[in-house]
Amino acid sequence: MSSNDETSGLTLSGVGKILGGRTIVDDLDLRVGRGELVCLLGPSGCGKTTTLRMIAGFLTPDVGTITIDGADVTGVPPEKRPTAMVFQNYALWPHMTVFENVAYPLKLRRTPKNEITARVHEMLELVNLMHHEKSRPARISGGEQQRVALARALVQRPAVLLLDEPLSNLDAKLRVRVREDIREIQQRLGITTVIVTHDQDEALSISDRVAVMNAGRIEQYSTPTVLYRSPATRFVGGFVGAMNTIDAELRTGPDGPVAVVDGLGVPVESVSTPADGSVNLGVRPENVLLGDGSAGAPATIVRAIPRGHFTEVVVHLSTAAEQPVELRSYIDDRSPVARLSAGDRVGVRLHSVLPYDADGRLR
Amino acid sequence: MRRSASSVLVGVVRQVLMAIFIVALLTFIVGPLLWLAIRALATSWTYPKLLPDGWTLQWFGKVLDDPQLFSSIRLSIAFAVTTLIVSSVICLPAAYAFSRFEFPGRRVFLIGLFATNAFPKTGLYVALAALFYALNLMSTFGGVVLVHLLGTIVFMTWIPAAAFASVPRSLEEAARDAGAGRFRVFFSITLPMALPGILVALIMSFLASFDEAQGTYLVGAPTFYTMPTEMYSLVLNYPRQVAAVFSILLSVPSVVLLMLVRKHVMGGQLAEGFQIR
Numbered sequence: 001m002s003s004n005d006e007t008s009g010l011t012l013s014g015v016g017k018i019l020g021g022r023t024i025v026d027d028l029d030l031r032v033g034r035g036e037l038v039c040l041l042g043p044s045g046c047g048k049t050t051t052l053r054m055i056a057g058f059l060t061p062d063v064g065t066i067t068i069d070g071a072d073v074t075g076v077p078p079e080k081r082p083t084a085m086v087f088q089n090y091a092l093w094p095h096m097t098v099f100e101n102v103a104y105p106l107k108l109r110r111t112p113k114n115e116i117t118a119r120v121h122e123m124l125e126l127v128n129l130m131h132h133e134k135s136r137p138a139r140i141s142g143g144e145q146q147r148v149a150l151a152r153a154l155v156q157r158p159a160v161l162l163l164d165e166p167l168s169n170l171d172a173k174l175r176v177r178v179r180e181d182i183r184e185i186q187q188r189l190g191i192t193t194v195i196v197t198h199d200q201d202e203a204l205s206i207s208d209r210v211a212v213m214n215a216g217r218i219e220q221y222s223t224p225t226v227l228y229r230s231p232a233t234r235f236v237g238g239f240v241g242a243m244n245t246i247d248a249e250l251r252t253g254p255d256g257p258v259a260v261v262d263g264l265g266v267p268v269e270s271v272s273t274p275a276d277g278s279v280n281l282g283v284r285p286e287n288v289l290l291g292d293g294s295a296g297a298p299a300t301i302v303r304a305i306p307r308g309h310f311t312e313v314v315v316h317l318s319t320a321a322e323q324p325v326e327l328r329s330y331i332d333d334r335s336p337v338a339r340l341s342a343g344d345r346v347g348v349r350l351h352s353v354l355p356y357d358a359d360g361r362l363r
Numbered sequence: 364m365r366r367s368a369s370s371v372l373v374g375v376v377r378q379v380l381m382a383i384f385i386v387a388l389l390t391f392i393v394g395p396l397l398w399l400a401i402r403a404l405a406t407s408w409t410y411p412k413l414l415p416d417g418w419t420l421q422w423f424g425k426v427l428d429d430p431q432l433f434s435s436i437r438l439s440i441a442f443a444v445t446t447l448i449v450s451s452v453i454c455l456p457a458a459y460a461f462s463r464f465e466f467p468g469r470r471v472f473l474i475g476l477f478a479t480n481a482f483p484k485t486g487l488y489v490a491l492a493a494l495f496y497a498l499n500l501m502s503t504f505g506g507v508v509l510v511h512l513l514g515t516i517v518f519m520t521w522i523p524a525a526a527f528a529s530v531p532r533s534l535e536e537a538a539r540d541a542g543a544g545r546f547r548v549f550f551s552i553t554l555p556m557a558l559p560g561i562l563v564a565l566i567m568s569f570l571a572s573f574d575e576a577q578g579t580y581l582v583g584a585p586t587f588y589t590m591p592t593e594m595y596s597l598v599l600n601y602p603r604q605v606a607a608v609f610s611i612l613l614s615v616p617s618v619v620l621l622m623l624v625r626k627h628v629m630g631g632q633l634a635e636g637f638q639i640r
Contacts, residue, residue, distance in 0.1 A: 056540060057540075058536055058539075058540075077539070078536070078539045078540050079539045079540070079541075079542045079543055079544055080542075083540070084540060084541070085536075085537070085540045087533050087536070087537055088533075089531070089533055091531070091533040091534050091536065091537035092534075092537075093534060093537070093538070093552055093556075094556070095555045095556055104538070104541055104543075104551075105541035105542050108541060108542040108543050108547065109542060152537075152541065156541065156542070
C-alpha cells in the first residue's frame with residue numbers, strides 16, 4: 001500500500017487554526033504515507049474541512065507546519081502547491097466544455113498542445129467520459145460532473161489529491177459505485193489522497209486509515225478494522241457504527257467476567273482489556289447475544305425491528321432499578337430469536353466488551 | 364349550466380380587458396412611433412388630413428447634409444464611447460472590490476453611489492457648474508464626459524458588482540488550485556462568468572450617455588452640441604419632419620443594442636452557464 005520513509009507523503013505537525021475567535025483546528029498531527037488513502041471523518045464543525053483547506057493552501061495555519069514529500073508548503077499559495085482538490089460542489093467552470101475544464105490546469109503550465117490533448121483524453125478515458133468531451137458541465141449529470149472534477153484534479157498529477165465531501169451530492173446508489181471508482185483509480189495511480197467526509201460508511205469502506213476528528217482534534221487515527229473493533233474513545237465508538245453504552249461494574253466471577261448492571265450480573269464472554277471496577281461499557285449491537293432464558297441475564301424484548309438482512313431487537317434488562325437499561329442487538333434472521341416478539345423473555349450475554357474510563361477513553 | 368354561463372362571462376371579460384390593454388399599448392407606445400415614422404417620410408402632413416400629402420426621403424438627406432446636425436451625431440457617439448471606456452476603467456475594479464472584499468466604509472460607498480441619482484439633476488448640475496467654472500471645465504470635452512460619468516456610475520458599479528458576486532468563490536478557488544494566479548483567475552474565470560451582467564451595464568451606460576441632455580447642455584453649450592441637446596433647437600428652428608428624422612436616428616442605438624442583448628445575454632451559452640451554481 002505505502003512505502004513510508006519519514007519524509008514521503010503528507011505531514012501535518014502541530015497545526016492549529018482560529019477562525020472568528022473560535023479554535024477550529026487544535027494542535028493537529030497527521031501523517032499520510034505516500035500512496036495512502038486517508039479519510040478525515042467527523043461531525044460537521046469538527047474542523048475536517050478547515051484541515052483540508054489548509055492542506056490545499058486556501059487557509060494558512062496559525063501555528064504548525066505542513067510538508068509534502070519533505071518540502072515545507074505551510075506558506076505556499078494554492079496555485080504553487082502540488083495538491084489538487086475536488087470540491088464539494090465540483091466547481092466546474094460553466095463557460096468551458098468538459099475538455100476545456102480538464103485542459104485548463106495544463107494550459108496554465110504551458111504544456112504543448114498535442115500533449116494537452118493526449119493527457120486530457122487519457123484522463124477522460126480513465127473516468128469514462130470521452131463521449132462528453134464537448135459537453136458543457138450544465139448538460140451532464142451530477143455523477144458525471146463529479147468525474148470531470150476528478151479528472152481535472154488528476155490531470156495535474158498532484159503529489160496529494162484532496163476531496164471535499166466528494167459523494168455528498170450524489171444519490172445513495174451512485175454513491176457506492178462512485179466511491180469504489182475513486183478507490184480503484186486511486187490505487188491504480190498510487191496517489192496520496194485525503195478525503196473529507198461525515199459518512200462513516202464511506203470512510204470505512206475505502207480508506208487505508210481513518211482519522212476521526214472531534215472539536216478540532218483527531219480522536220483516533222487507525223485502519224477501519226481497528227477503528228471499528230476497538231474505538232479509542234467513546235466518541236469514536238458512537239460515531240463509527242452503532243454502540244450500546246451502559247454503566248456497569250466489571251467483576252471476575254466463578255464462571256468468568258461479569259458486568260454488574262444495577263445489581264444484575266450479565267455474563268461477559270470477552271473483554272478487550274480485563275479491567276475490574278466501575279466503568280462505562282461500550283458494546284456493539286452485534287455483540288449483544290440473545291438466547292433463550294436459560295443462559296445469560298434475564299431481559300424482555302421491547303421491540304423487534306426488521307432491517308432486511310437482520311433484525312434489530314431492543315431489550316430491557318430485568319434489573320431492580322426503575323429506569324430500564326436498554327440494549328440493542330442485531331440478530332441474524334435465521335436465528336430462532338428473530339422470530340420472538342415484544343414481551344418475550346430472553347437471556348443476554350455480552351461479547352467484545354469495551355470498557356471506557358470517566359473521560360471516555362478506552363482502558 | 365349556470366356555472367358554465369358564469370365561466371363564459373369571465374372569459375369574455377378577460378378577453379375585453381386584454382383587448383383594451385392591447386389597444387392602450389398600441390396607442391401609447393406604437394402610436395407615437397408610427398406618427399414619428401410617417402412624419403419623417405412625409406412631404407407635408409397637416410391637420411385634419413389622415414395621411415400625408417406625399418412621401419419623400421429628403422428629410423434624411425437634409426439631416427445628414429447639415430454639417431451641424433451631422434457633427435452632433437459624431438459627437439454623441441464620441442462622448443458615449445469615451446464615457447463607456449472611462450467608466451469601465453473606474454467602475455469595474457470598484458465593482459469587483461465591492462463584491463469580493465470587506466473593507467471599512469464599504470456600505471457607505473455603495474449607498475453613496477446612489478446619491479448621484481437621489482437629488483434633482485438640474486439642482487446638482489447648477490452646483491456642478493460653479494465647480495466646473497472654478498476648474499475651467501466648462502465647455503470642455505472632459506467636462507461633458509464628467510457629467511456623463513455621473514449618470515453611469517451607479518449602473519456600472521451596482522450591476523457588475525452583483526454579477527461578480529454571483530460567481531461562486533469555489534470556481535475561483537478551483538482555478539487557483541489548478542495553478543492560476545489571481546490575475547489569471549480574474550480574466551479566465553470571473554470576468555467571463557460575470558460578462559452578461561457587465562454587458563447589460565455597458566449597454567445601459569451607453570444609452571444613458573447617448574441620451575443625456577440637461578448636463579451636456581449646461582456644460583457643453585455652446586461648444587459641444589450632442590444629438591439630445593440639438594433636439595432643443597431642432598424642435599423650434601427646423602421643419603417638424605427634420606425633428607422626426609432626428610428622433611429616429613437617436614433611437615437607432617437603443618434598438619440595435621437591445622437586439623444584441625437579446626441575442627447574447629438572454630439566450631446562448633452565457634445564460635446557460637448560470638444554471639449551475
